Amino acid sequence: MALDAALNIFRAIGEETRLRIMALLSRGELTVSEITAILGQSQPRVSRHLKILADAGLAERHREAAWMFYRLAEHGGGNPSVRAVLAVVTEIARADDRVLARDGERFEQARQARAAQAAAYFEANAKEWNRLRRLHLPEHDIESRMTALVGDKDIGLFVDLGTGTGRMLEIFAARYQSAVGYDLSHEMLAIARANLDQAGITHAQARHGDLFSLPLEAHSADVVCLHQVLHYLAEPGAAVHEAARLLKPAGRLIISDFAPHELEFLREEHAHRRLGFSDDEVRDWCAAAGLQVERVETLSPAPSDREKLTVKIWLCAAGQRRPEARSRKAA
Ligand SMILES: C[S@@+](CC[C@H](N)C(=O)[O-])C[C@H]1O[C@@H](n2cnc3c(N)ncnc32)[C@H](O)[C@@H]1O
The missing domain is CATH 3.40.50.150 (Vaccinia Virus protein VP39)
Known part of the structure; x- marks a missing residue:
C-alpha cells in the first residue's frame, strides 16, 4: 500500500511536462489556461497532466465558474512523501536550467500581464x-x-x-x-x-x-x-x-x-x-x-x-x- 502510494507519486512527477508544471505551481497558483499558455501545449494535454498530479495528491484544484485553479497541495495534503517531493520541486524550480528558467520568465510575464490588466481597469475607472x-x-x-x-x-x-x-x-x-x-x-x-x-x-x-x-x-x-x-x-x-x-x-x-x-x-x-x-x-x-x-x-x-x-x-x-x-x- 505504502509502496503503491509512493510509486504513484513518483510516476506522477517523473515526466518532464508534469515536473515543469509542478515547478510553475511552486511559484504560485495558476489557472489551466495560464499553464497552457506558459507551456505552449494544448489544453487537453495540460489538463490530463494536471489530473495525474491532482490524483497523486501533489496538486490541488478548485473550480470557480468557468475557471479551474491549480496550486501545490497545501502542507503536502498531510502526506510526508508528498511534502518531501514538494520541497524538492521547489528547489528544482530555482535551479540553473534553461527550460525551467524560461518557464519562470513566462510565469512572471503572465503575472505582470494580469497585474497590468487590473491596473488598466482601475486607471480607466478611478473616477x-x-x-x-x-x-x-x-x-x-x-x-x-x-x-x-x-x-x-x-x-x-x-x-x-x-x-x-x-x-x-x-x-x-x-x-x-x-x-x-x-x-x-x-x-x-x-x-x-x-x-x-x-x-x-x-x-x-x-x-x-x-x-x-x-x-x-x-x-x-x-x-x-x-x-x-x-x-x-x-x-x-x-x-x-x-x-x-x-x-x-x-x-x-x-x-x-x-x-x-x-x-x-x-x-x-x-x-x-x-x-x-x-x-x-x-x-x-x-x-x-x-x-x-x-x-x-x-x-x-x-x-x-x-x-x-x-x-x-x-x-x-x-x-x-x-x-x-x-x-x-x-x-
Ligand atoms: C476594488 S478597489 C478597492 C478600493 C477600496 N479598498 C474600496 O473598497 O473602495 C481595489 C484597489 O486595489 C488596488 N490594488 C490592486 N493590486 C494592488 C497591489 N498589489 N498593491 C496595492 N494596491 C493594489 C487597485 O489599484 C484598486 O484601487
Missing part, C-alpha cells in the same frame, strides 16, 4: 469607482458593520491596503490617530487625496505602494483593512500574510469581500480574478499567517436586489507566531 463599488454591494450596511466590528477601542495606526479612492480611510477617520492607505494606481490615489482633503481629514495619507511588500515596519499597525481587494489578486493569501506582518501583537485585520458567487462577467468586465471566498479559505490564509478569525458577518442583499452579491466581513486577531520577513508576491 467612476465610488459608483462601481455600489453596483454589487449593500454599501452602507457594510461600512456600519465594519466600524461596529472594529469597535471603540483607540486605533493608533490604521493601514488600508488597496485603498482605492480612500473610502476606508474616511469611514474610520474618527477612530484612528493616524492612517496610511496604499495603492498601486496613481489615478485612484489622486482621487483618494482629493476625497481626504474634501472631508477635512488631515491625519491620513494616501501613498503609492504594493500591498505585497510595504515600506512599513513589522508590528506597527493596530488595524489593517482589506476592503474589496482580495478578489483582484492572484495570491490573496500573500496579501493576508503581509497584513499579518504589519500588525501589532493585539492588532486586528478586517477583511471584507464577496462570498462565493458565479458572476463570471465580473472577470471580463471588471478585472475580478476570484469569484468570492469561502470562510474556510480565509481561515486557512489567516492560520498560515498566524491570525485567528474571531468574527464572521454575512450581509446578504434583499431578494429583490438581484444585482447585488452577498458580502462577508472577517475580523481577525493577531496571535503570537506571525511573519517577520517580507513576503513578495505580485498581483
Whole structure:
C-alpha cells in the first residue's frame, strides 16, 4: 500500500511536462489556461497532466465558474512523501536550467500581464469607482458593520491596503490617530487625496505602494483593512500574510469581500480574478499567517436586489507566531 502510494507519486512527477508544471505551481497558483499558455501545449494535454498530479495528491484544484485553479497541495495534503517531493520541486524550480528558467520568465510575464490588466481597469475607472463599488454591494450596511466590528477601542495606526479612492480611510477617520492607505494606481490615489482633503481629514495619507511588500515596519499597525481587494489578486493569501506582518501583537485585520458567487462577467468586465471566498479559505490564509478569525458577518442583499452579491466581513486577531520577513508576491 505504502509502496503503491509512493510509486504513484513518483510516476506522477517523473515526466518532464508534469515536473515543469509542478515547478510553475511552486511559484504560485495558476489557472489551466495560464499553464497552457506558459507551456505552449494544448489544453487537453495540460489538463490530463494536471489530473495525474491532482490524483497523486501533489496538486490541488478548485473550480470557480468557468475557471479551474491549480496550486501545490497545501502542507503536502498531510502526506510526508508528498511534502518531501514538494520541497524538492521547489528547489528544482530555482535551479540553473534553461527550460525551467524560461518557464519562470513566462510565469512572471503572465503575472505582470494580469497585474497590468487590473491596473488598466482601475486607471480607466478611478473616477467612476465610488459608483462601481455600489453596483454589487449593500454599501452602507457594510461600512456600519465594519466600524461596529472594529469597535471603540483607540486605533493608533490604521493601514488600508488597496485603498482605492480612500473610502476606508474616511469611514474610520474618527477612530484612528493616524492612517496610511496604499495603492498601486496613481489615478485612484489622486482621487483618494482629493476625497481626504474634501472631508477635512488631515491625519491620513494616501501613498503609492504594493500591498505585497510595504515600506512599513513589522508590528506597527493596530488595524489593517482589506476592503474589496482580495478578489483582484492572484495570491490573496500573500496579501493576508503581509497584513499579518504589519500588525501589532493585539492588532486586528478586517477583511471584507464577496462570498462565493458565479458572476463570471465580473472577470471580463471588471478585472475580478476570484469569484468570492469561502470562510474556510480565509481561515486557512489567516492560520498560515498566524491570525485567528474571531468574527464572521454575512450581509446578504434583499431578494429583490438581484444585482447585488452577498458580502462577508472577517475580523481577525493577531496571535503570537506571525511573519517577520517580507513576503513578495505580485498581483
Ligand atoms: C476594488 S478597489 C478597492 C478600493 C477600496 N479598498 C474600496 O473598497 O473602495 C481595489 C484597489 O486595489 C488596488 N490594488 C490592486 N493590486 C494592488 C497591489 N498589489 N498593491 C496595492 N494596491 C493594489 C487597485 O489599484 C484598486 O484601487
